Amino acid sequence: MPHCIVEHSASLDGELILPLVFAGAMTSALFEADGSGIKVRSVAYQSYITGKARSDFVHVVLKILAGRTPAQKEMLSRSVLAQLQTLELPRCSLTVEIVDIERASYSKWVSES
Numbered sequence: 001m002p003h004c005i006v007e008h009s010a011s012l013d014g015e016l017i018l019p020l021v022f023a024g025a026m027t028s029a030l031f032e033a034d035g036s037g038i039k040v041r042s043v044a045y046q047s048y049i050t051g052k053a054r055s056d057f058v059h060v061v062l063k064i065l066a067g068r069t070p071a072q073k074e075m076l077s078r079s080v081l082a083q084l085q086t087l088e089l090p091r092c093s094l095t096v097e098i099v100d101i102e103r104a105s106y107s108k109w110v111s112e113s
Helices: 014-027 070-085
Strands: 003-009 039-045 056-065 092-101
Touching (some): 003 014, 014 039, 014 056, 014 070, 070 092
Parallel strands (some): 003 039, 056 092
Antiparallel strands (some): 003 056
């Protein structure tokens, strides 16, 4: 945990964005110290509207198990955003959202083979 889903305009290179989101999650120190539970993936959008003027965007959703404090969630959001800002992308909107996963409804299975 967490599941980090990066949505971005297709003109941006997802391979540059993913390690930054991972680093932001690691910096938060809210997850396993070795990073083994952090999953990051991206979806690039060809078709989108960003107001009257088309511009690039990165929106990160971090889905985490419920139980973190509002302060921890804010710190996680700001940590990921700070990493994204290092890209120094012109005319680009960067947003980060933290979403709780209810423990009672979350299921997981990992294949050993």
